[in-house]
Amino acid sequence: MAAYDELMAHERETQALAQVAGRLSWDQETVMPRGAAEQRSEESGAMEAVLHARRTDPRVGDWLAAAEAPDDVGEAQLRQIRRAHDRARKVPAQLATALARLTSRSQGIWAAARAADDFAAFAPTLEEVVRLKREEAAALAETGTLYDALLDDFEPGATAAMLEAMFDDMRPGLVQLRKRALEGAAAEGVSGDFPAEAQLAFARDLAARFDYDGTRGRLDLAVHPFSSGSGDDVRITTRTAADDPFNCIYSTIHETGHACYEQGIDPAFRLTPLGQGVSMGVHESQSRIYENQLGRSPAFCHWLFGEMRERFGDLGVSDEAAFYRAVNRVHRGYIRTEADEVQYNLHIMLRFDLEKALVSGDLAVRDLEAAWNDRFETDFGYKVDRAANGVLQDVHWSVGLFGYFPTYSLGNVYAGCLHKALRNAVPDIDGHLQRGDPTPATRWLHENLQRHGGRYRPREVITRACGGEEPSAGPLMSYLADKFCALYPG
Amino acid sequence: MAAYDELMAHERETQALAQVAGRLSWDQETVMPRGAAEQRSEESGAMEAVLHARRTDPRVGDWLAAAEAPDDVGEAQLRQIRRAHDRARKVPAQLATALARLTSRSQGIWAAARAADDFAAFAPTLEEVVRLKREEAAALAETGTLYDALLDDFEPGATAAMLEAMFDDMRPGLVQLRKRALEGAAAEGVSGDFPAEAQLAFARDLAARFDYDGTRGRLDLAVHPFSSGSGDDVRITTRTAADDPFNCIYSTIHETGHACYEQGIDPAFRLTPLGQGVSMGVHESQSRIYENQLGRSPAFCHWLFGEMRERFGDLGVSDEAAFYRAVNRVHRGYIRTEADEVQYNLHIMLRFDLEKALVSGDLAVRDLEAAWNDRFETDFGYKVDRAANGVLQDVHWSVGLFGYFPTYSLGNVYAGCLHKALRNAVPDIDGHLQRGDPTPATRWLHENLQRHGGRYRPREVITRACGGEEPSAGPLMSYLADKFCALYPG
Numbered sequence: 001m002a003a004y005d006e007l008m009a010h011e012r013e014t015q016a017l018a019q020v021a022g023r024l025s026w027d028q029e030t031v032m033p034r035g036a037a038e039q040r041s042e043e044s045g046a047m048e049a050v051l052h053a054r055r056t057d058p059r060v061g062d063w064l065a066a067a068e069a070p071d072d073v074g075e076a077q078l079r080q081i082r083r084a085h086d087r088a089r090k091v092p093a094q095l096a097t098a099l100a101r102l103t104s105r106s107q108g109i110w111a112a113a114r115a116a117d118d119f120a121a122f123a124p125t126l127e128e129v130v131r132l133k134r135e136e137a138a139a140l141a142e143t144g145t146l147y148d149a150l151l152d153d154f155e156p157g158a159t160a161a162m163l164e165a166m167f168d169d170m171r172p173g174l175v176q177l178r179k180r181a182l183e184g185a186a187a188e189g190v191s192g193d194f195p196a197e198a199q200l201a202f203a204r205d206l207a208a209r210f211d212y213d214g215t216r217g218r219l220d221l222a223v224h225p226f227s228s229g230s231g232d233d234v235r236i237t238t239r240t241a242a243d244d245p246f247n248c249i250y251s252t253i254h255e256t257g258h259a260c261y262e263q264g265i266d267p268a269f270r271l272t273p274l275g276q277g278v279s280m281g282v283h284e285s286q287s288r289i290y291e292n293q294l295g296r297s298p299a300f301c302h303w304l305f306g307e308m309r310e311r312f313g314d315l316g317v318s319d320e321a322a323f324y325r326a327v328n329r330v331h332r333g334y335i336r337t338e339a340d341e342v343q344y345n346l347h348i349m350l351r352f353d354l355e356k357a358l359v360s361g362d363l364a365v366r367d368l369e370a371a372w373n374d375r376f377e378t379d380f381g382y383k384v385d386r387a388a389n390g391v392l393q394d395v396h397w398s399v400g401l402f403g404y405f406p407t408y409s410l411g412n413v414y415a416g417c418l419h420k421a422l423r424n425a426v427p428d429i430d431g432h433l434q435r436g437d438p439t440p441a442t443r444w445l446h447e448n449l450q451r452h453g454g455r456y457r458p459r460e461v462i463t464r465a466c467g468g469e470e471p472s473a474g475p476l477m478s479y480l481a482d483k484f485c486a487l488y489p490g
Numbered sequence: 491m492a493a494y495d496e497l498m499a500h501e502r503e504t505q506a507l508a509q510v511a512g513r514l515s516w517d518q519e520t521v522m523p524r525g526a527a528e529q530r531s532e533e534s535g536a537m538e539a540v541l542h543a544r545r546t547d548p549r550v551g552d553w554l555a556a557a558e559a560p561d562d563v564g565e566a567q568l569r570q571i572r573r574a575h576d577r578a579r580k581v582p583a584q585l586a587t588a589l590a591r592l593t594s595r596s597q598g599i600w601a602a603a604r605a606a607d608d609f610a611a612f613a614p615t616l617e618e619v620v621r622l623k624r625e626e627a628a629a630l631a632e633t634g635t636l637y638d639a640l641l642d643d644f645e646p647g648a649t650a651a652m653l654e655a656m657f658d659d660m661r662p663g664l665v666q667l668r669k670r671a672l673e674g675a676a677a678e679g680v681s682g683d684f685p686a687e688a689q690l691a692f693a694r695d696l697a698a699r700f701d702y703d704g705t706r707g708r709l710d711l712a713v714h715p716f717s718s719g720s721g722d723d724v725r726i727t728t729r730t731a732a733d734d735p736f737n738c739i740y741s742t743i744h745e746t747g748h749a750c751y752e753q754g755i756d757p758a759f760r761l762t763p764l765g766q767g768v769s770m771g772v773h774e775s776q777s778r779i780y781e782n783q784l785g786r787s788p789a790f791c792h793w794l795f796g797e798m799r800e801r802f803g804d805l806g807v808s809d810e811a812a813f814y815r816a817v818n819r820v821h822r823g824y825i826r827t828e829a830d831e832v833q834y835n836l837h838i839m840l841r842f843d844l845e846k847a848l849v850s851g852d853l854a855v856r857d858l859e860a861a862w863n864d865r866f867e868t869d870f871g872y873k874v875d876r877a878a879n880g881v882l883q884d885v886h887w888s889v890g891l892f893g894y895f896p897t898y899s900l901g902n903v904y905a906g907c908l909h910k911a912l913r914n915a916v917p918d919i920d921g922h923l924q925r926g927d928p929t930p931a932t933r934w935l936h937e938n939l940q941r942h943g944g945r946y947r948p949r950e951v952i953t954r955a956c957g958g959e960e961p962s963a964g965p966l967m968s969y970l971a972d973k974f975c976a977l978y979p980g
Contacts, residue, residue: 016536019529023517024510031521035706036723039509042761046506050540216525233526271532 003066004074008272010063011081014054015271019229021047026228026235028104030220041104048100055088073274076455080273083156090139099132103399110398111223119369119387126397127365130358133400137359147359150403154280155410155458160356163406166413167349169473177342177484178330184488187329190245190308191316199240202311203252207236210256210290211442213263224395225251225337227258227287231270234262245312246327247338249304250291257290258283260442264450274454280404282458284411285418286445292341292412293419293479294441299433301327307436328487332382334389342484343380345412350375351394351405359402414462416476418445421466493556494564498762500553501571504544505761509719511537516718516725518594520710531594538590545578563764566945570763573646580629589622593889600888601713609859609877616887617855620848623890627849637849640893644770645900647947650846653896656903657839659963667832667974668820674978677819680735680798681806689730692801693742697726700746700780701932703753714885715741715827717748717777721760724752735802736817737828739794740781747780748773750932754940764944770894772948774901775908776935782831782902783909783969784931789923791817797926818977822872824879832974833870835902840865841884841895849892904952906966908935911956 024047028040054060064082069075088096106125113122137146148159204219212219217229222237229235236255241247261277269275277283294300305323308315317323330340336347354371357363363371372391373384384390396404423429426444433441448465456464462471514537518530544550554572559565578586596615603612627636634642638649694709702709707719712727719725726745731737751767759765767773784790795813798805807813820830826837844861847853853861862881863874874880886894913919916934923931938955946954952961 012532013536013539016529016533017540020510020514020533020537024513027513027517031708033704033706033708033723033725035703039506039722039760042502043506043510046503047510049503050507213525214523216523218521218523232529233523235523270529 002068003063004068004070004078007060007063007067007081008077010054010057010060011077011273012271014051015273015275017047017051017054019231019233019271021051022228022230023233023235026237028107029222029224029226030237034108037105037108041101044104045097045101049093049097052088052091052093052096055084056093060085061089073455077273080454084273087140087153091136092139095132095135095139099136099400102128102132106398106400107395110392110395114388114392117386117388117392119391122392122398123365123368126368129397129400130365130402133402134359134361137402145360147356147403150359151406152403154401154404154407156279157457157459158281158406158410163352163410166473167345167352167406167409170345170409170413170477171349173477173481174342174345177480178346180490181330181342181484181488182332184490186331187325187487188317188322189329190323190326191243192245192312192314194240194242194245194312196240196242198311199245199248200238202245202308203238203248206249206252207256207259209436210253210260210294210438211446212236212256212259216263217259219252225255227255227262230262230265230276231267232263234259244338245308250295251337253295254287254291257287260290260446261286261450264446265453266451266455269453269455276454278452278454278456278461279458280407281410281414282449282461284408285414285462286411286450288408288411289415289418289422289445290438290442293415294433294438296327296341297430297433298324299430300436300438302434303436325487328483330484330488332380334376334384335393337394341412341480345409346379348405348409350379352409355397355402355405358397413473413476414471416473416479417462417466417469417471418449419479420475421448421469492558493553494558494560494568497550497553497557497571498567500544500547500550501567501763502761504541505763505765507537507541507544509721509723509761511541512718512720513723513725516727518597519712519714519716520727524598527595527598531591534594535587535591539583539587542578542581542583542586545574546583550575551579563758563945567763570944574763577630577643581626582629585622585625585629589626589890592618592622596888596890597885600882600885604878604882607876607878607882609881612882612888613855613858616858619887619890620855620892623892624849624851627892635850637846637893640849641896642893644891644894644897645948646769647949648771648896648900653842653900656963657835657842657896657899660835660899660903660967661839663967663971664832664835667970668836670980671820671832671974671978672822674980676821677815677977678807678812679819680813680816681733682735682802682804684730684732684735684802686730686732688801689735689738690728692735692798693728693738696739696742697746697749699926700743700750700784700928701936702726702746702749706753707749709742715745717745717752720752720755720766721757722753724749734828735798740785741827743785744777744781747777750780750936751776751940754936755943756941756945759943759945766944768942768944768946768951769948770897771900771904772939772951774898775904775952776901776940778898778901779905779908779912779935780928780932783905783912784923784928786817786831787920787923788814789920790926790928792924793926815977818973820974820978822870824866824874825883827884831902831970835899836869838895838899840869842899845887845892845895848887903963903966904961906963906969907952907956907959907961908939909969910965911938911959 024044032040064085067078069078106129109125110122134146137149141149144159151158151160207219208214216232217234217236220237221239225238227236236259238248238252238255261283265275301324302320305320317326328340330342333339339347369387369391376384376390422441422444426440429441449461452461459471514534522530554575557568559568596619599615600612624636627639631639634649641648641650697709698704706722707724707726710727711729715728717726726749728738728742728745751773755765791814792810795810807816818830820832823829829837844853859881866874866880912931912934916930919931939951942951949961
């Protein structure tokens with residue numbers, strides 16, 4: 001067999017094992033018995049050791065040196081394999097295993113601390129996570145900073161400096177929009193009776209409407225909504241809150257965007273390095289455009305208003321316009337995942353700066369809660385009331401995801417670009433959305449972006465989908481200004 | 491590190507990976523999206539390849555040669571490791587992977603064929619399973635027959651000849667009891683309203699009563715009830731039938747017996763070769779004693795009658811005695827898992843003889859359905875009405891479990907021995923069972939058998955639990971004669 005074919009056969013098995021490891025995480029967050037946590041951390045560690053051994057297998061290096069790609073797709077495969085191989089070789093096996101074990105255990109500790117509103121109960125574990133991630137970053141970093149080394153895992157090619165520039169661009173406009181909205185007339189929220197079972201049933205229907213293939217996935221409840229898996233087994237989770245149906249609805253649409261990206265990748269790439277979303281930023285562009293530009297649009301809200309009244313009865317809002325304002329209301333709140341489109345990126349900037357400081361060593365974990373609370377008050381103008389609404393709200397750091405948060409904002413920026421291109425390319429999207437049918441939009445996204453998987457680099461695939469226009473924050477900022485100036489005419 | 495310690499560290503990771511592979515099977519039978527079957531077979535194949543590579547790792551041979559066990563437990567660990575290593579080395583990696591892939595896929599094909607009542611739809615797949623299992627048996631067999639080589643996987647030390655002698659001992663008594671019962675007054679069945687949700691809730695309660703630790707496991711629905719996993723993550727499944735609540739109740743108690751064995755093993759053996767039940771026969775001794783000697787006893791039926799009337803209302807039987815007869819009624823039926831204690835072993839004998847013939851090559855898969863139907867009519871006196879009630883009723887052959895069926899009967903025999911010892915050792919079990927509390931019995935089983943895991947050989951652990959008495963069919967046959975002569979006084 002030629003080196004390329006041998007390498008691809010090896011890689012196929014590695015990808016299959018990575019799917020198994022991913023499903024183990026799904027299991028842990030949805031169905032695992034709580035008493036299994038310790039044993040599970042050994043299991044996860046063992047899987048990580050297997051994957052690490054495969055990725056660092058010296059034969060991969062030999063194959064890479066000898067392999068000739070048969071075509072452009074093959075070139076892209078080799079690029080991804082080389083990337084994973086180089087990364088894995090830099091991280092000692094012992095460290096990789098230790099990280100997998102720790103982050104398997106630490107998630108439960110975070111969840112318990114969050115439930116108890118007690119950062120101190122989580123801090124020693126987080127300290128250990130930060131210590132190991134800094135060690136990993138040091139092993140990975142060749143020229144850039146520790147933070148850039150971690151960021152590259154989620155957004156190949158991006159640097160903290162690029163993101164800082166992007167955030168600097170966005171901040172003044174967002175702060176201005178936020179001020180305008182908070183000074184305007186406060187929008188009503190919805191109220192009514194939203195049984196958890198009915199929310200979940202609606203979530204299943206919504207996922208299907210946005211083209212999630214339920215025969216190749218499933219929807220369950222979890223503390224933190226997520227999407228997991230690639231190819232023919234892509235599972236999503238959501239959560240329900242008795243007094244806030246939008247939490248479940250928009251978490252679901254968001255995760256559906258992630259899942260449709262994975263499900264929509266060219267089947268020829270299945271269980272190959274190209275068979276997954278190319279970066280977290282591009283992934284978030286899908287989840288965010290499904291959630292926001294489509295799901296929170298006036299047209300879709302028209303349908304949603306009728307549908308929700310049918311499912312849940314009176315919603316406590318006077319009319320469709322008030323419902324649309326409720327969906328998009330800008331108001332005080334602590335929680336990132338519940339934030340409106342204007343304030344969302346401000347939540348990210350806070351996390352981005354804090355995690356950079358944690359990774360550089362400028363901020364110690366013992367000072368993190370105070371730093372979070374200070375920064376929150378500075379940025380949002382009021383105090384965090386409890387740790388679960390502050391530093392403990394997100395799962396990410398507990399499982400070692402440093403460098404992940406800014407990809408949410410990058411995803412928003414990409415979503416802004418894609419939305420502009422989509423509106424230009426496809427007529428009468430609103431007509432369909434008004435009937436509760438996002439299909440013309442999701443189909444365009446599938447055709448122009450999702451199916452490519454890891455075939456093109458992150459910025460490249462966005463640029464291609466946008467007819468050659470390089471991504472920038474401009475389209476997102478214009479979209480937000482138009483939308484929220486109309487909502488808050490001041 | 492000493493060879494023994496290195497070996498045990500390696501083994502610990504292997505055991506953790508085996509748990510992951512086992513959980514993948516659980517996932518497949520409970521929550522996996524149906525469209526994921528093809529991809530899953532690649533994932534299972536990849537896991538199998540990893541496990542096979544670890545078990546055949548030449549370092550294991552070196553470590554085994556150099557290792558010195560620190561104590562008796564260490565000796566037992568080495569014995570189990572040597573056994574797995576020898577077995578794995580005999581089976582070519584390609585064959586092991588092919589089998590894992592095929593049996594992952596074939597289970598779905600079996601389930602579909604069973605639902606469609608169409609053996610022909612399953613036959614080509616089963617042919618391939620038989621072909622690969624024969625190939626595997628040929629690789630494994632050193633002196634014995636192909637069948638013995640496969641049997642040894644499930645019941646180390648047992649041979650077809652030993653089982654044939656055991657069955658020859660049992661058959662006349664069972665046939666006589668069966669004749670007596672079927673000629674006697676037919677027992678009523680129960681009737682009433684048994685909603686699936688209420689059955690499932692009751693199943694959860696029953697599992698807890700029999701000391702299943704729900705914080706280290708979970709109960710779900712599946713087509714075929716099973717128990718899966720070891721240590722702190724031992725999951726069971728059950729099923730519900732609208733017109734037969736005993737199906738769910740006794741499947742649940744049966745699987746609880748398996749699960750309590752796994753959960754009850756000395757925590758010091760966790761993720762070591764001793765951290766699992768020692769054989770399927772011993773495993774079945776636990777599931778069957780929970781299900782039958784305890785669960786179908788007059789004392790437990792006293793409690794069950796009251797409890798079921800409270801949960802389900804009228805049961806359509808006149809009194810407690812009639813209820814007890816309904817639980818234990820001997821009547822015509824096609825399905826092994828629903829068979830009474832008398833006929834159960836006759837179902838096994840049929841499968842044992844047919845699978846021996848399949849493995850030896852004396853019976854072709856294309857002739858299997860006819861052979862099954864002929865033999866069933868000979869043994870039971872009436873014709874199989876459809877494939878789902880005949881040759882397609884059990885999952886085992888579809889996943890390559892040849893040599894597994896006779897361990898059910900061996901388990902019954904062991905259960906008979908343990909029951910005799912238990913009754914001698916623990917006073918007033920019936921008093922507790924009458925109050926719905928099997929704990930004194932399960933505690934004795936835990937103390938005398940379950941906690942040992944793989945520490946002693948199968949017959950040895952039974953003999954020890956029985957105060958030195960070697961296992962034989964005698965106690966089971968006496969128990970059955972006493973019980974069913976009383977039920978059917980003739």
